[in-house]
Amino acid sequence: MKKDSFFRLIIMIVALGAASYLAVHLTPMQSEITAERKDLTKAPVAGLHKFLADVAWMRFVNYAGGLSTIDTTNVDKVSEMLRKIISYDPNFLESYQSGILSISNADPKLAVRILENACSNEYLKNNVQIPFYAGFILSRKIVDQNNPDKVLSEPDYAGATRFFRMAIQRSTNPEPYIISNYIRSKAKARGGDESHAILSVLYDEWKMTKGKKGEIAEMEFCQIPDIEARMIKATRDAKYPTDENGKLVAPSANALKLITAVQKEVFADNHLCPNCISQTHPGDKFCARCGGGVPVWGVCSCGAVLKDGATFCSGCGKKQ
Ligand SMILES: [Zn+2]
Ligand SMILES: [Zn+2]
Incomplete structure (x- = not known):
């Protein structure tokens, strides 16, 4: 082996080591950024706890990744591992996002409880996904995968509404799926005919x-x-x-x-058609969609139809 290729090999090994170190430590750094954490001064204990949370997360990923499914037979062990990560580092975002979602089909009540706790975590107060997931889990009926007759949790639409609302309040520009989930679960909580309930919510x-x-x-x-x-x-x-x-x-x-x-x-x-609720246009006497009579608007006293937003009538010059 030539001397320079030997050195190249050494450099590669060092680079690989550094990369895997980063891979392990990048997650908590990202969670800090996402949570918009302002005080980055870390007490030594917090640093140690972050490291322990990293190690516990790697163990969780290894263990959960090896399972074909997470169900009622193994969920206790999985959630125990997750709770350990969160107890080391309550701001560990990944453990809520992929972690808690992974147990939501097997222990939905525990999943919601953990997410609810995270909702009152000051460091995660701008996170939209955590309340959204809680609402999402609460708005579904979840049955035991191994025994479909056994209901693990019934939908709780009022509870889901509360979390979806929180997700909207936390968003500067709320995503359409969060809004539609909010409206739908609030309507479901009211019960009765769905289209009627949705209109009454709006x-x-x-x-x-x-x-x-x-x-x-x-x-x-x-x-x-x-x-x-x-x-x-x-x-x-x-x-x-x-x-x-x-x-x-x-x-x-x-x-x-x-x-x-x-x-x-x-x-x-x-200017909507009173019959079919579609838009009518200046000068319309009848609805173009349903043929029903509509109140005429946008017409000058001279009878000319006004152009959209016109200040003066183009038929007689009268100021509108
Ligand atoms: Zn109409
Ligand atoms: Zn006119």
Whole structure:
């Protein structure tokens, strides 16, 4: 062996060693960044605990990775390993994200409890996924994989709503899937016909955005983007509900009452067809979608149809 190739081999071995060291230690550094941790001054004990959490995480990955499935027969051991990581380092993000999700089908109640604890962790207070996962687990019926008759947890829509709301409150720009999960679980918690419940949820959310700030408990409030566009679709769905086979059925009297209130209060200036809730255009006498008569708007007193946003009539020059 030539001398320079020998040195090259030594350098490679050193580089490999450094890389594997980094691989082990990168995870907690990332979790610090994601959690937007501000004080990076580490007490020696915290450093040791982080190291122990790393080691425990590697052991968890090794053990869980070797299992074909995590079910009620092995979940106690897996969750014990996870709890050890979290007890060393409560900010260890990976242990909540892939870790807790991996046990959610086998011990959903424990998974939610651990996530709920993490929700009140100051260092993870900007994390959106932790409350989302808790809501996601709570909104499903989970049965024992080995015994489908054994229900491990029934859906808890009110609980799920609380977590989804927290996820929205933590987002600067909430993801559409979080918003739809929030609306759906809040509607499910109300029960009854789903399209009616969804509209009633959106109506309440809309009223909250219009309400005076002091009237709403801050915990109850979360900003839903495009709420009026969502309400237009929800009103249409509530007016033309379908059964489980997709066949149109008649809306309930309560649904019709709600639709009337929404049309009057929310859609007063939206120029929607009162029958099918679709957009009408300046000068329309009838709805282009359903053929029903619609209130005419956007017409000058001279009879000319005004162009969208026009300040003056292009037929007679009158200021609008
Ligand atoms: Zn129409
Ligand atoms: Zn005119």
